[in-house]
Amino acid sequence: MNDTFLKACRGEKVDYTPVWMMRQAGRYLPEYQEVRSKLTFLELCKTPELAAEVTIQPIDILGVDAAILFSDILIPLEAMDLTLEFHEKIGPVFPDPVRDRQSVDRLIIPDPEEHLNFVLETIRILRRELAEKVPLIGFSGAPFTLATYLIEGGSSKFFFETKKMMFTAPDLYTSLMDKITECTSVYLKAQAAAGAQALQIFDSWAGVLAPGDFERYALPYVKTIIADLKETTDIPIIYFANNGATLLDQSKTSGADVLGLDWRVDIAKAVEQIGPDISVQGNLDPSALLLPEPQLRERVAKILAGAAKARGHICNLGHGIHQFTPPSQAKIFIDAVHELSGKSS
Amino acid sequence: MNDTFLKACRGEKVDYTPVWMMRQAGRYLPEYQEVRSKLTFLELCKTPELAAEVTIQPIDILGVDAAILFSDILIPLEAMDLTLEFHEKIGPVFPDPVRDRQSVDRLIIPDPEEHLNFVLETIRILRRELAEKVPLIGFSGAPFTLATYLIEGGSSKFFFETKKMMFTAPDLYTSLMDKITECTSVYLKAQAAAGAQALQIFDSWAGVLAPGDFERYALPYVKTIIADLKETTDIPIIYFANNGATLLDQSKTSGADVLGLDWRVDIAKAVEQIGPDISVQGNLDPSALLLPEPQLRERVAKILAGAAKARGHICNLGHGIHQFTPPSQAKIFIDAVHELSGKSS
Numbered sequence: 099m100n101d102t103f104l105k106a107c108r109g110e111k112v113d114y115t116p117v118w119m120m121r122q123a124g125r126y127l128p129e130y131q132e133v134r135s136k137l138t139f140l141e142l143c144k145t146p147e148l149a150a151e152v153t154i155q156p157i158d159i160l161g162v163d164a165a166i167l168f169s170d171i172l173i174p175l176e177a178m179d180l181t182l183e184f185h186e187k188i189g190p191v192f193p194d195p196v197r198d199r200q201s202v203d204r205l206i207i208p209d210p211e212e213h214l215n216f217v218l219e220t221i222r223i224l225r226r227e228l229a230e231k232v233p234l235i236g237f238s239g240a241p242f243t244l245a246t247y248l249i250e251g252g253s254s255k256f257f258f259e260t261k262k263m264m265f266t267a268p269d270l271y272t273s274l275m276d277k278i279t280e281c282t283s284v285y286l287k288a289q290a291a292a293g294a295q296a297l298q299i300f301d302s303w304a305g306v307l308a309p310g311d312f313e314r315y316a317l318p319y320v321k322t323i324i325a326d327l328k329e330t331t332d333i334p335i336i337y338f339a340n341n342g343a344t345l346l347d348q349s350k351t352s353g354a355d356v357l358g359l360d361w362r363v364d365i366a367k368a369v370e371q372i373g374p375d376i377s378v379q380g381n382l383d384p385s386a387l388l389l390p391e392p393q394l395r396e397r398v399a400k401i402l403a404g405a406a407k408a409r410g411h412i413c414n415l416g417h418g419i420h421q422f423t424p425p426s427q428a429k430i431f432i433d434a435v436h437e438l439s440g441k442s443s
Numbered sequence: 444m445n446d447t448f449l450k451a452c453r454g455e456k457v458d459y460t461p462v463w464m465m466r467q468a469g470r471y472l473p474e475y476q477e478v479r480s481k482l483t484f485l486e487l488c489k490t491p492e493l494a495a496e497v498t499i500q501p502i503d504i505l506g507v508d509a510a511i512l513f514s515d516i517l518i519p520l521e522a523m524d525l526t527l528e529f530h531e532k533i534g535p536v537f538p539d540p541v542r543d544r545q546s547v548d549r550l551i552i553p554d555p556e557e558h559l560n561f562v563l564e565t566i567r568i569l570r571r572e573l574a575e576k577v578p579l580i581g582f583s584g585a586p587f588t589l590a591t592y593l594i595e596g597g598s599s600k601f602f603f604e605t606k607k608m609m610f611t612a613p614d615l616y617t618s619l620m621d622k623i624t625e626c627t628s629v630y631l632k633a634q635a636a637a638g639a640q641a642l643q644i645f646d647s648w649a650g651v652l653a654p655g656d657f658e659r660y661a662l663p664y665v666k667t668i669i670a671d672l673k674e675t676t677d678i679p680i681i682y683f684a685n686n687g688a689t690l691l692d693q694s695k696t697s698g699a700d701v702l703g704l705d706w707r708v709d710i711a712k713a714v715e716q717i718g719p720d721i722s723v724q725g726n727l728d729p730s731a732l733l734l735p736e737p738q739l740r741e742r743v744a745k746i747l748a749g750a751a752k753a754r755g756h757i758c759n760l761g762h763g764i765h766q767f768t769p770p771s772q773a774k775i776f777i778d779a780v781h782e783l784s785g786k787s788s
Contacts, residue, residue, distance in 0.1 A: 258765050261730035265738075305686075308706045308728050308761075341650075343689045344707045361653045362689045383653050385606035393610075400655075416653075420603050 171239030236294030305341025361416025581639030650686025706761025
């Protein structure tokens with residue numbers, strides 16, 4: 099197996115820089131569109147054979163160094179006994195937002211083997227099929243990010259209801275976060291037990307918090323999950339606080355082996371701030387995949403040089419690949435990372 | 444006139460820290476809602492007597508130290524001969540996005556006296572009515588931010604079309620930016636000539652750019668406008684690059700007298716990075732206005748202490764006040780800034 103990705107996560111010596119892309123199994127690939135055309139997004143997440151199929155597509159098509167489970171961060175929330183819908187052009191919707199004591203108290207902690215078995219089954223299939231290829235990354239959302247969807251009832255622009263609960267009903271907020279944290283912890287442990295070889299925690303909305311609020315209202319729950327995981331598994335853990343340039347001093351205390359970086363931050367500066375004990379992952383602007391090849395390669399070279407002093411570097415985008423990106427441009431990116439970091443062909 | 448705000452902009456000694464709030468003339472005020480209920484948002488912007496009335500409301504109700512013209516950053520774009528609509532819950536819409544040579548070439552540079560006279564008339568009314576009270580801030584959007592609305596056809600999540608033009612049609616992008624820059628420059632000069640006593644340039648979407656792209660595709664146009672203004676007026680200029688923590692090293696070269704800071708950045712760290720030659724404005728999370736009074740005052744105290752070493756500090760929110768904020772909470776904020784910074788009552 100190509101274990102370059104796992105080595106870079108652990109800060110071990112690698113022959114070249116491994117690369118994968120957030121949302122690499124997704125709508126920009128015609129092969130994905132074809133599978134997806136036959137069923138809804140949620141159905142696809144819940145059909146292990148097909149979820150595994152789309153997970154593997156970018157490995158063969160693009161030559162990335164890791165696979166990431168095809169799923170959605172909101173899947174375990176649905177299993178907390180909530181209704182989850184995906185609406186075209188709007189995105190995820192929880193028709194019954196969680197904003198009071200009663201709705202927090204009725205949330206259950208799902209048993210992954212029972213309520214989320216389709217995820218574990220997808221992982222088991224993937225481990226068999228990927229055995230000779232690349233490692234498999236499992237994932238979850240971070241508790242703050244997950245909480246925003248429950249409290250707002252879906253995506254949000256200002257996160258007003260979330261912050262309102264945080265600032266005016268801190269006990270309720272804590273109860274909700276404790277439950278989401280427990281759910282996430284159990285869920286990630288089950289993914290590891292099923293065969294995930296690394297785990298990424300997506301804190302997609304961490305960047306809407308001021309540093310002091312992140313430290314108080316979001317990070318402690320991430321730390322709990324990571325500490326919990328570290329008791330039962332030694333697979334690498336990646337923490338990605340999106341738009342988190344101002345949160346790095348706190349994020350580096352999360353306990354994660356790798357910190358994901360979005361494209362807003364100069365990777366060399368971030369590496370300096372993060373120090374020698376944690377690997378980094380990132381951070382090309384997904385839209386920069388549109389650049390003509392010479393300029394795209396220049397950007398890759400700059401990212402590789404900027405990350406040279408990191409304990410380890412996994413090249414990636416700074417956010418998910420956009421659905422209107424030509425796959426041929428994604429291939430230029432992947433190839434450039436490999437070539438420019440010295441992979442022998 | 445209370446000139447504390449202007450002095451802080453210039454880094455002159457002040458007796459207390461001046462404060463105003465972005466979107467202080469807005470929907471959170473019942474007095475605003477009442478005026479607004481009689482006409483559309485765009486009609487209100489274009490009715491000088493009423494626009495002046497809502498501009499003044501927060502001065503009397505909250506006791507802020509500056510007034511900001513009631514208008515919208517998209518108003519001058521409409522005057523470039525574009526159709527602009529405001530849709531409930533969606534926001535601004537340009538039904539004919541500007542994405543090709545033909546649609547760039549047909550844009551006109553509006554003559555403010557002719558096409559935007561209602562703005563200048565609002566400023567003239569305000570100067571008469573505010574004479575004994577507080578200074579009046581005029582404003583515009585920054586070219587990059589304005590361009591995103593034209594290219595995307597409204598608000599956006601990923602700014603894919605904007606970056607696509609930037610990365611794949613750089614000449615077209617430059618032509619569009621040059622036109623918007625000229626339009627903005629002429630517009631701000633006219634606001635100054637009509638009586639605006641300070642000007643704020645809102646770069647609401649600067650934060651979606653990687654630092655290198657900001658430096659290349661956004662900042663030069665801001666610099667052109669500020670340099671242009673500095674030739675004809677000495678009123679203070681505030682540049683606010685929202686979500687711009689990673690852009691501070693570049694923003695401080697903009698030529699602005701004051702840099703606005705959003706709430707994501709620790710103000711003490713930002714002040715250290717900005718240095719002794721520029722004043723700062725900010726930066727309470729607007730949602731933190733919901734906090735119980737003692738905690739809200741604590742946050743104000745922390746911001747005031749964090750900005751102590753700045754050349755000058757204008758206290759403000761880190762973004763516009765949210766429409767569901769109780770005005771009484773806004774009043775606690777304003778009063779706390781005044782009291783804690785030593786205003787004699």
